[in-house]
Amino acid sequence: MRGESVFPQLEQLLPLVSKPIQYVGGELGAVVKPWESATVRWVLSYPDAYEVGLPNQGVQILYEVLNEREDVLAERTYAVWPDLEKLMRERDVPQFTVDSHRAVGDFDLFGLSFSTELGYTNMLTELSLAKIPLLAADRDESHPIVVAGGHAAFNPEPIADFVDAAVLGDGEEAVLEITDIVAAWKREGSPGGRDEILLRLAKTESVYVPRFYDVDYLPDGRIQRVVPNRPGVPFRVHKRTTMDLDAWPYPKKPLVPLAETVHERFAVEIFRGCTRGCRFCQAGMITRPVRERSITTVAQMVHDGLEFSGFTEVGLLSLSSADHSEIGDICSGLADQYEGTNVSLSLPSTRVDAFNIDLAQELARNGRRTGLTFAPEGGSERIRKVINKMVTEEDLIRTVTTAYSNGWRQVKLYFMCGLPTETDEDVLQIARLAHNVIKSGRQATGSKDIRCTVSIGGFVPKPHTPFQWAPMERPEVIDARLKALKNEINSDRSLGRAIGFRYHDGEPSLIEGLLARGDRRVGAVIRKVWENGQRFDGWSEHFSYRRWVDACAEVLPGLGVDLEWFTTREREQSEVLPWDHLDSGLDKDWLWQDWQDALTEYEQDDCRWTPCFDCGVCPSMDTSIQIGPTGHKLLPITPVNTGLRVPAGA
Amino acid sequence: MGRTKNQPTGGQAPVVQRIRLRYTKRGPLRFTSHRDFARAVERAIHRAGIPIAFSQGFTPHPKISFASAAPTGVASEAEYLEIGLRERVDPADLCKALDAALSPGLDVIEAVEAVAPGSLADRITASLWRIELPGVSDEQLAAAVAAFVAQSEVLVERLTKQGRRTFDTRDAVVSIGAVSSQTSPPGVVVTAPCAILDLVVRQVTPSVRPDDVLSGLRVVADLEPSAPHSLKSARATRLAQGTLTPQGEIVDPLDADREPVAIGER
Numbered sequence: 001m002r003g004e005s006v007f008p009q010l011e012q013l014l015p016l017v018s019k020p021i022q023y024v025g026g027e028l029g030a031v032v033k034p035w036e037s038a039t040v041r042w043v044l045s046y047p048d049a050y051e052v053g054l055p056n057q058g059v060q061i062l063y064e065v066l067n068e069r070e071d072v073l074a075e076r077t078y079a080v081w082p083d084l085e086k087l088m089r090e091r092d093v094p095q096f097t098v099d100s101h102r103a104v105g106d107f108d109l110f111g112l113s114f115s116t117e118l119g120y121t122n123m124l125t126e127l128s129l130a131k132i133p134l135l136a137a138d139r140d141e142s143h144p145i146v147v148a149g150g151h152a153a154f155n156p157e158p159i160a161d162f163v164d165a166a167v168l169g170d171g172e173e174a175v176l177e178i179t180d181i182v183a184a185w186k187r188e189g190s191p192g193g194r195d196e197i198l199l200r201l202a203k204t205e206s207v208y209v210p211r212f213y214d215v216d217y218l219p220d221g222r223i224q225r226v227v228p229n230r231p232g233v234p235f236r237v238h239k240r241t242t243m244d245l246d247a248w249p250y251p252k253k254p255l256v257p258l259a260e261t262v263h264e265r266f267a268v269e270i271f272r273g274c275t276r277g278c279r280f281c282q283a284g285m286i287t288r289p290v291r292e293r294s295i296t297t298v299a300q301m302v303h304d305g306l307e308f309s310g311f312t313e314v315g316l317l318s319l320s321s322a323d324h325s326e327i328g329d330i331c332s333g334l335a336d337q338y339e340g341t342n343v344s345l346s347l348p349s350t351r352v353d354a355f356n357i358d359l360a361q362e363l364a365r366n367g368r369r370t371g372l373t374f375a376p377e378g379g380s381e382r383i384r385k386v387i388n389k390m391v392t393e394e395d396l397i398r399t400v401t402t403a404y405s406n407g408w409r410q411v412k413l414y415f416m417c418g419l420p421t422e423t424d425e426d427v428l429q430i431a432r433l434a435h436n437v438i439k440s441g442r443q444a445t446g447s448k449d450i451r452c453t454v455s456i457g458g459f460v461p462k463p464h465t466p467f468q469w470a471p472m473e474r475p476e477v478i479d480a481r482l483k484a485l486k487n488e489i490n491s492d493r494s495l496g497r498a499i500g501f502r503y504h505d506g507e508p509s510l511i512e513g514l515l516a517r518g519d520r521r522v523g524a525v526i527r528k529v530w531e532n533g534q535r536f537d538g539w540s541e542h543f544s545y546r547r548w549v550d551a552c553a554e555v556l557p558g559l560g561v562d563l564e565w566f567t568t569r570e571r572e573q574s575e576v577l578p579w580d581h582l583d584s585g586l587d588k589d590w591l592w593q594d595w596q597d598a599l600t601e602y603e604q605d606d607c608r609w610t611p612c613f614d615c616g617v618c619p620s621m622d623t624s625i626q627i628g629p630t631g632h633k634l635l636p637i638t639p640v641n642t643g644l645r646v647p648a649g650a
Numbered sequence: 651m652g653r654t655k656n657q658p659t660g661g662q663a664p665v666v667q668r669i670r671l672r673y674t675k676r677g678p679l680r681f682t683s684h685r686d687f688a689r690a691v692e693r694a695i696h697r698a699g700i701p702i703a704f705s706q707g708f709t710p711h712p713k714i715s716f717a718s719a720a721p722t723g724v725a726s727e728a729e730y731l732e733i734g735l736r737e738r739v740d741p742a743d744l745c746k747a748l749d750a751a752l753s754p755g756l757d758v759i760e761a762v763e764a765v766a767p768g769s770l771a772d773r774i775t776a777s778l779w780r781i782e783l784p785g786v787s788d789e790q791l792a793a794a795v796a797a798f799v800a801q802s803e804v805l806v807e808r809l810t811k812q813g814r815r816t817f818d819t820r821d822a823v824v825s826i827g828a829v830s831s832q833t834s835p836p837g838v839v840v841t842a843p844c845a846i847l848d849l850v851v852r853q854v855t856p857s858v859r860p861d862d863v864l865s866g867l868r869v870v871a872d873l874e875p876s877a878p879h880s881l882k883s884a885r886a887t888r889l890a891q892g893t894l895t896p897q898g899e900i901v902d903p904l905d906a907d908r909e910p911v912a913i914g915e916r
Binding site (some may be wrong): 007010011014015016019020021023024025026027028091212255258259260264306307308311312342351368525643644645646 | 678679681682683685686687689690692693694695696697698699702709710712722723739743744746747750751753754755878880882883890
């Protein structure tokens, strides 16, 4: 029977696997509804381990938005670890939801959220355990409609064979619209089957259905064109933008797990979008325009979320939190409200200026001091102009010294390696910068007890950014640069001892680059590597570069391309990119101009404070920047712990 | 003025009342590890608005202490913890509020104010366990138990954090016997035809857990369930823990705190 619990079968396996609690559910905030009560049933997945997937904001928001509708039921599923996967295959236990332990294959829609491309192999595990055919073309009416979302869905071409649809942009309203369309179709008796429902979705122009588009290739391997193969299907599919975030104050009831997860806190998104214009940052490009939550909504969400969840830590999240128009009042207001309680507040700190330290000081008033991270991203002034990260060395030294003087003994500095036009010298400059940070810090504090950690990530060019045309650097070159940097940092032993160095090898980035800018031909690589046992690509202990390279070598030459063609090759202006028919609002000519500006080291301002520079998003999406100040102030509230209460929802 | 910049400001309120609680780990939530439970109970305390006291220092910790927790995967009807409060509350109200704040399956079933001397841990010297063994017949189990009882020492091996250890399981076992499945208490669901074992085990170091005794039964009598079952899929439940009397009975560790009130009311 559909919707039946498979827990009795699963329960037999749980004593045999590691951390069984992650498969049990029972989270605070979880919703369990009778199967028959719903017209439309969604299963949502963040295709990674529970400990990573559960805290995902996107899934939590959609889960709550959907379950608030009486005629809708939404449950969650996550990637199971290989130990359980093996047992599930042996004992024929299907991919299950953690809420009611229902089989994933029983639902109407299967939504997967991809923050990165590294979840693609796990999606195949989930599909196969759910007994859903891997290829969308092999599915029939009895199978769920598989829908991809999240940032990686802005180029879903590498997984076009496996998904039925993809949604670009904000999901809050999109899932409800899809729900309505599916509900209407089911009420009519599901006319025309799977083809008809997918066509109805495609006609909205905001749901991309890969099967309704043909891709033609040129003899040299480049794409010739991508065109609809069906009347009524739009040439381009547009991203969704949820305006007025005050009207969507989710999550209201954050999921609080029994199992330990990577983020043990209540996160409030204080604004969405970013106009800083860092050229490497896909998130900043595809989430425009900036839309702030007002100070009063933020405070209400913090209050309600803490009371509901029992968390003692709050994160005020966004792509650049210090840029909120009322961030000063938000921080001091919340610090006042929670003074004397054991609630700690944190702001992911990436802006390199003294203001950021003032905010952190304010939030630390409660006695709990969170770490400070600054992200200059590039080691030299030159490369920072290329990536449009407007930070001078003077700014950085002054900011970090201020942090040390105010009692922080450790700061973290974040950089990238492998940026376009980067030379060995640009990377070695990171060492000099770190040395100067320590020297100035010691001078300012008169103490040797200060440290900094240099953390380096590999640059991956992403679709819908000015760097979408850029060649990637080869992993050997990246690794050599990082080695040279490490030597340079330790060339002065006294300074080197105060500097921690963390980095990632170049190899995983290259594969991420393949998946990020790949086209439909990459789907065969994903399938091959998965068949060869690849899982959990975001985990260094599970990632196998060899396996990916072998799969590429096996599959791609027959299609006239190879791994290098997708990664280290520079694209020309005229090339049709695999995602050109997917509209993020950004004007391709503007992106190209910004790429040219990068190459000539010309910086671009932030349109929040300066005039519009015509990136194209607002006019094409009919949106506009929504920022304060509202002028509201937070009033002191009564302390949270007055009298026992019997909380609802447990 | 003498305070340096790195010291936390302000002290924490002192403990004015200590409450001892009995709680359960039932059904699927028996897979909750002790660490998981400790985190969950801390959050539940905040949600329920319980005026918990905190330790002093840089990172103040809530005043919660746990008595010997059942292993992950083992259900329990009798787990205990103690919390320190900075304001007095009615234990019955606290019991209700905390129970509502925890997931169903982690049920707070009793709360009493700590009045008698001695810590909870001092009052816990033994546990009564019930183990369901799917795939094992009553005769099989009876034979294994007889073989076990006949020995004065039954050595087993277990992988611990310190590596592989060998230790005796026989001496810690106060009583061991098969029971009929008709007598299963509330909260224990019998899902498949299987033999049932009751065990009273003393608290010793290194601890002897229910699965160690099963290993002992395998050592002495080759006890092995029929496929697809295994000893690993046996379901153990702690029915009681407390002070072991010379008669072999277990006294509820909350009795000592309950007594003065009970006498007054009689």
